[in-house]
Amino acid sequence: MNVKVTGRHFDVGQALRRHAESTLGDTVGKFFERALDATVTFDKHGHEFSVDIKVHVSRGLHVLGEGRAEDPHLAFNKAAEHIAKRLRRNKRRIRDHHPAPPRDLETLTAQQYILTREEEPEIEQADAGATVNGRDEPVVVADMTTDIASLTVGEAVMRMDLADLPAMMFRNVAHGGLNMIYRRADGHIGWVDPEGAAETH
Numbered sequence: 094m095n096v097k098v099t100g101r102h103f104d105v106g107q108a109l110r111r112h113a114e115s116t117l118g119d120t121v122g123k124f125f126e127r128a129l130d131a132t133v134t135f136d137k138h139g140h141e142f143s144v145d146i147k148v149h150v151s152r153g154l155h156v157l158g159e160g161r162a163e164d165p166h167l168a169f170n171k172a173a174e175h176i177a178k179r180l181r182r183n184k185r186r187i188r189d190h191h192p193a194p195p196r197d198l199e200t201l202t203a204q205q206y207i208l209t210r211e212e213e214p215e216i217e218q219a220d221a222g223a224t225v226n227g228r229d230e231p232v233v234v235a236d237m238t239t240d241i242a243s244l245t246v247g248e249a250v251m252r253m254d255l256a257d258l259p260a261m262m263f264r265n266v267a268h269g270g271l272n273m274i275y276r277r278a279d280g281h282i283g284w285v286d287p288e289g290a291a292e293t294h
Contacts, residue, residue: 094118094128094148103137109165116173117146124180124187125150133172135165144172153242154187156180156255179255186251201241201264201271206233241271249274250282 096114098105105113113133121128131148142165146158156179160171180187208231243264244252253261253274260275265286273285 094121095130096133097131098133099135101134101136103135103142103165105135105165109135109169112166113169116169117148117176120173120177121148121150121156121180124184133169135169137165142168144168146172146176148176150255154252154255157257179257183251183254186247200243203239203241203262205237205239207235208232209234243269246272246274246284253282 094117096117098110098113117131117133121131129149129151131146134145136143136145140163141161142163143161144159144165146156146169148156148158150156156176158172158175158179160168160173160175162168162171241262241264242249242252243266245266249261249263249272252258252263253276260273262271262273264270265272270287272287275283275285277283
């Protein structure tokens, strides 16, 4: 597995770099013999270090981990432990995971938008967003394309957990319709399966 280690506001020495590459390789290697690649980013904020790890373990599967501490080694170890916990928690699903969907469903491409959380006071009303039916619409600050994968509900839950996402839209291979899963405040996973979502042929 190719591991890229970088630092922001901080010079990552060879010893720390080797520690990150070796530890991450061992951690991921217990679950994936041929993980694709990984990035480790160290950052320094005053006296505290933060580490973000992103591992691309196979097609469509990403694992995220983060850690913070006053020592860079400790911050990395915390982030690596997050990776290990997510992999252990999804061990059975990872073992049964197949990159190809069980049905011949194409991956959908969708437009994804980032909206302002709330209207900024300095923005003039005329520039605050479009008005629809007398209501102000939020301002779009960024847009990008994203892929909506065809998955079983179990695979979608696994991907959301590994990538530490708050929610995920997917195409349900059981019927071809769009579904949504999300993290509930009580710790459980919510699943939205709209009536009429199934494809008709």
